[in-house]
Amino acid sequence: MSNQYQVTNQDNGKRIDKLMIEIEPSVSRTQVQSWIKEGHLVVNGDPVKSNYKVQEEDEITWEVPEPEPLKIEAEDIPLNIVYEDKDVIVVNKPRGMVVHPSSGHPNGTLVNALLHHCDDLSGINGVTRPGIVHRIDKDTSGLLMVAKNDNAHQSLAEQLANKTTDRKYEAIVHGEISHEYGTIEAPIGRDPKDRQSMAVVEEGKSAVTHFQVLQVFKDFTHVECVLETGRTHQIRVHMKYINHPLAGDPKYGPRKSLPIDGQALHARTLAFNHPVTNERMDFHVEPPSDFTQMLELIKKRS
The missing domain is CATH 3.30.2350.10 (Pseudouridine synthase)
Structure with a gap:
């Protein structure tokens, strides 16, 4: 079954792959690009490339394979x-x-x-x-x-x-954060110097992370991070951006860190509306033992 969408004045000039994830929020940009490549999506009956910029009154037709x-x-x-x-x-x-x-x-x-x-x-x-x-x-x-x-x-x-889910993380970061709350609003995209990593870049996607300091130790801070957006490696990149990289992070952190196998980051809270009943579902799990052991270690050092 074909789906159709007529481009409005507000959409004018947008890339077709970016516009499609606004129209179909349940699909990824990679999926849209695949549809275009495989001929499942056309504009005005003609094939286009993923970077095609739509014009007002363009007729987009697509089939979900x-x-x-x-x-x-x-x-x-x-x-x-x-x-x-x-x-x-x-x-x-x-x-x-x-x-x-x-x-x-x-x-x-x-x-x-x-x-x-x-x-x-x-x-x-x-x-x-x-x-x-x-x-x-x-x-x-x-x-x-x-x-x-x-x-x-x-x-x-x-x-x-629509940003109606709640996602809260606990993290241990390098350095002593002097203020209780903070918001990091900086776009994230591929690192032009290392395509395997992400970075704060001007042409990146909008990204917002809120944080609250839970406890400050000597050389480290225990924080809670709340995601407003969900970009790849968002918390890791944002905390590095403000010079407080995650402890144990092999990609974005310093070589000398806590003896933990990977970044000290734990998705502690998740809340969403049930897709059928619409009931608010709220879940919490404590960090794993290696995370709590690192907290005890830095407490003793302090």
Whole structure:
């Protein structure tokens, strides 16, 4: 079934791939670019490139391709499930676990474990990311919501886009932060000097992180971070930007840090409206033992 959208004056000059994720908030820009490349999306009946800038009254027509059959293997990996019903699963992901398969991590991921646990995951994000609405980094622990069907996926994705979810993190950062609260508003994009890393760059996507100081120690600060947006490596990049990189961060932190395996970052709180009942769901999990051990270590040093 074809979908259509006529470009308005407000949309004039926008890139087609950027406009499409505003029209279809449940899909990613990468997916839109794939639709364009494979001929599932045309403008005025003609194929375009992803960087095509739309004009007022352009007619965009697209078809959402059927998801490919899942090819990722189910693996019997233990899961810490905080909540589950027929629509959503909330998982407490351990440090060291990758969320979905990729060329560098073909197995042993959260998705592999989820496929063993249940076979009713949404297919919106394709074969390698069934059910995955949002991600946290491999070495970040904590709460993640997973959609078990496409309707739930679309609802949760829209809540993320509309900033109606609550996501709070605990982190240990280098340096002593002298003020109790702060907001970092700085755009994030690919680091032009290192395409494997993210950085604050002028042409990046809007990114906002709020933080509150929980406790100050000698050379370190324990903080709570609240995401207003959800950019790749956002907290890690933003805290580095204000010269307080995360302890243990192998990519953005200093070489000499706390003896923790990966960045000291934990997704402690997750809240959203249930995609069917609209009930507010609110979940909290304490940081893992290695995180609390690092807190005890810096307390003793102080």
